Amino acid sequence: xxxxxxxxxxxxxxxxxxxxxxxxxxxxxxxxxxxxxxxxxxxxxxxxxxxxxxxxxxxxxxxxxxxxxxxxxxxxxxxxx
Numbered sequence: 001x002x003x004x005x006x007x008x009x010x011x012x013x014x015x016x017x018x019x020x021x022x023x024x025x026x027x028x029x030x031x032x033x034x035x036x037x038x039x040x041x042x043x044x045x046x047x048x049x050x051x052x053x054x055x056x057x058x059x060x061x062x063x064x065x066x067x068x069x070x071x072x073x074x075x076x077x078x079x080x081x
Contacts, residue, residue: 003027054078 003023006012012020050071057067064078071078 051077051081055081 003020006020009017009020050073054067054071054073054077057070058064058078058081062070064075067073067078068075
């Protein structure tokens with residue numbers, strides 16, 4: 001039985017309905033997990049981009065205060081670069 005093939009959920013036997021419900025739960029869990037992973041990846045990418053921008057600004061000779069205002073990083077983070 002494939003979820004995509006089910007046209008009338010109410011016509012399912014009790015056993016098939018339980019299988020269907022479990023399959024839907026797993027499907028939804030997978031969607032949430034994938035969405036979370038995408039969001040985490042974006043957040044990590046943004047953090048790395050901030051660090052790259054700070055490194056570049058530091059190479060150009062900008063002061064740590066200015067870099068902090070531009071990137072949103074703390075002075076400790078900038079000084080650690």
